[in-house]
Amino acid sequence: MNDTILSVRNMKVYFDVRDDAAGGIFPKTKKLKAVDGVSFDLKAGETLGIVGESGCGKSTLARAIIRLVTATAGEAIWMGRDLLKLSNADMLAVRKDIQMIFQDPLASLNPRMTCGEIIAEPLKTHFKGMKKAERREKVCAMLEKVGMDPAVINRYPHEFSGGQCQRIGIARALITNPKLIICDEPVSALDVSVQAQVVNLLMQLQADLGISLLFIAHDLSVVKHISQRIMVLYFGNVVEIGSADQVINHPAHTYTKKLISSVPIPDPAIEIERRKIRRQKRAAALG
Amino acid sequence: MNTQTEIKGRSLWFDARRRFFQNKAAVGGLVALTIIVLISFIGPYFAVWSNEEIDWDVMGSAATLGMPSFANGHFFGTDDLGRDLYSRVLQGTRVSLLVGVIGAGISVLVGTVYGTVAGYVGGRTDQIMMRIVDILMSIPFMFVIILLLVVFGRSLTMLFVGIGMLSWLDMSRIVRGQTLTLKNKEFVEAARATGVSTPTIIRRHIVPNLLGIVAIYATLLVPAMILTESFISFLGLGVQEPLTSWGALISEGAGTIRYDTEWQLLFPLAFFVVTLFSFFFIGDGLRDALDPKDR
Numbered sequence: 151m152n153d154t155i156l157s158v159r160n161m162k163v164y165f166d167v168r169d170d171a172a173g174g175i176f177p178k179t180k181k182l183k184a185v186d187g188v189s190f191d192l193k194a195g196e197t198l199g200i201v202g203e204s205g206c207g208k209s210t211l212a213r214a215i216i217r218l219v220t221a222t223a224g225e226a227i228w229m230g231r232d233l234l235k236l237s238n239a240d241m242l243a244v245r246k247d248i249q250m251i252f253q254d255p256l257a258s259l260n261p262r263m264t265c266g267e268i269i270a271e272p273l274k275t276h277f278k279g280m281k282k283a284e285r286r287e288k289v290c291a292m293l294e295k296v297g298m299d300p301a302v303i304n305r306y307p308h309e310f311s312g313g314q315c316q317r318i319g320i321a322r323a324l325i326t327n328p329k330l331i332i333c334d335e336p337v338s339a340l341d342v343s344v345q346a347q348v349v350n351l352l353m354q355l356q357a358d359l360g361i362s363l364l365f366i367a368h369d370l371s372v373v374k375h376i377s378q379r380i381m382v383l384y385f386g387n388v389v390e391i392g393s394a395d396q397v398i399n400h401p402a403h404t405y406t407k408k409l410i411s412s413v414p415i416p417d418p419a420i421e422i423e424r425r426k427i428r429r430q431k432r433a434a435a436l437g
Numbered sequence: 438m439n440t441q442t443e444i445k446g447r448s449l450w451f452d453a454r455r456r457f458f459q460n461k462a463a464v465g466g467l468v469a470l471t472i473i474v475l476i477s478f479i480g481p482y483f484a485v486w487s488n489e490e491i492d493w494d495v496m497g498s499a500a501t502l503g504m505p506s507f508a509n510g511h512f513f514g515t516d517d518l519g520r521d522l523y524s525r526v527l528q529g530t531r532v533s534l535l536v537g538v539i540g541a542g543i544s545v546l547v548g549t550v551y552g553t554v555a556g557y558v559g560g561r562t563d564q565i566m567m568r569i570v571d572i573l574m575s576i577p578f579m580f581v582i583i584l585l586l587v588v589f590g591r592s593l594t595m596l597f598v599g600i601g602m603l604s605w606l607d608m609s610r611i612v613r614g615q616t617l618t619l620k621n622k623e624f625v626e627a628a629r630a631t632g633v634s635t636p637t638i639i640r641r642h643i644v645p646n647l648l649g650i651v652a653i654y655a656t657l658l659v660p661a662m663i664l665t666e667s668f669i670s671f672l673g674l675g676v677q678e679p680l681t682s683w684g685a686l687i688s689e690g691a692g693t694i695r696y697d698t699e700w701q702l703l704f705p706l707a708f709f710v711v712t713l714f715s716f717f718f719i720g721d722g723l724r725d726a727l728d729p730k731d732r
């Protein structure tokens with residue numbers, strides 16, 4: 151497969167946490183295995199959904215790939231080079247191609263900067279020679295691309311709605327023409343109707359620009375909608391990885407099945423029926 | 438594309454300014470403080486006597502001839518030596534305000550830089566830097582300042598050195614704490630993910646978000662500095678004659694109150710109290726304006 155752009159091999163991220171159970175004056179530390187040997191491939195133009203419950207290591211995995219947290223072991227091969235072994239200068243060059251979208255739309259924007267300054271920041275970092283006017287033009291074009299009025303360029307984050315803030319976040323991620331965007335729960339803080347808008351925007355941009363997405367979410371229905379392939383994480387381990395259709399409709403692992411059955415279905419009749427079955431099962435299990 | 442009119446954004450600073458000016462006590466404080474500053478700089482042009490001139494007619498009978506009067510040009514009366522209190526109070530105002538502003542200025546500069554570096558770099562650097570602050574804080578500073586003034590002689594510079602040494606400690610702690618919370622915000626993470634260098638992150642993302650808190654503490658620090666200086670001057674160790682300050686004037690006034698020259702105490706005291714109240718009101722107003730839940 152020569153069109154694989156990112157290949158993560160046996161990624162491990164351990165944290166030292168205080169072991170409260172051990173006691174003593176000097177607290178002992180124990181290893182928290184946030185990500186414990188995860189491997190996957192990502193092709194150009196593909197969306198890989200990463201799902202799992204809270205605290206299963208989804209975000210840590212993403213942050214380890216772009217070195218926001220230090221990986222304990224493993225490799226992340228990006229275009230033939232291991233990201234985890236690059237020098238800071240080389241990594242800086244790669245950061246132009248890998249951008250990130252964050253969970254909390256408002257918190258991911260500096261409240262003291264205007265929307266234009268926020269979107270222009272990656273340009274300032276990676277294209278140091280660029281003229282101010284040119285930068286401004288690019289920002290305006292990008293605002294239009296994410297469906298916003300370029301006239302708002304001087305507004306501050308608190309003057310936007312959550313959905314608009316997330317669009318600004320997307321614009322910031324797209325401004326350097328990246329090849330991969332890591333979306334860390336980009337819609338879980340938004341209303342359902344706004345979620346749909348943002349997800350559709352992401353899909354449309356992906357179709358236009360041919361970028362790859364690593365789409366992290368705990369909401370299976372959103373992931374199903376946007377991803378070609380889905381990876382299920384559980385306590386830092388890959389439980390299942392496969393095409394979206396296969397994982398959703400024919401889950402192989404019991405954890406995946408549980409996860410799927412926990413998704414509420416927007417149809418009262420089916421939902422009531424399902425709850426009844428669940429209740430019966432629970433009663434049967436209790437004896 | 439750029440031809441359409443752009444909407445001007447309302448920055449957080451703009452919002453804060455509006456909230457501040459809606460606060461009556463704060464605006465009152467600001468007005469009172471402005472008036473005092475103006476008087477201290479413009480007032481001397483109306484003075485009949487300079488602050489070091491001695492009115493030989495009055496000397497020795499300050500209680501009767503040294504009363505505040507427009508006739509002989511002593512608007513605030515004279516002190517026991519027959520020096521014009523009006524000139525001396527204005528002069529003391531300038532010195533005391535200078536001490537307050539410079540002390541707060543040092544604390545803003547040093548404290549902000551020290552605190553952000555310690556907070557942002559974190560780890561061992563943070564530990565060492567903050568333990569140094571702890572150690573310095575545990576030294577009784579009044580004692581050190583008094584020693585400095587005794588050993589190196591009383592001078593305005595020594596006073597600034599002493600006050601500067603103590604003023605930045607609290608500030609650096611506050612700033613460090615704020616930096617710690619800011620550093621884990623997603624917008625800082627976004628900047629790191631896109632490869633912005635650490636100094637730029639501190640300058641562009643951390644410091645602007647700290648300035649609100651720094652401004653509040655700086656305005657509350659000014660009166661604290663003035664109080665410190667006044668205390669030292671009250672002890673007789675502050676600024677040297679013919680320079681004076683509020684503390685020195687109040688000390689002199691309090692010493693002579695038995696001889697029916699209460700104006701010698703009341704005029705400097707009035708300036709002192711009004712200024713301190715103004716600063717506290719402004720500080721409170723700033724806090725209300727800048728703090729409301731960091732949106």
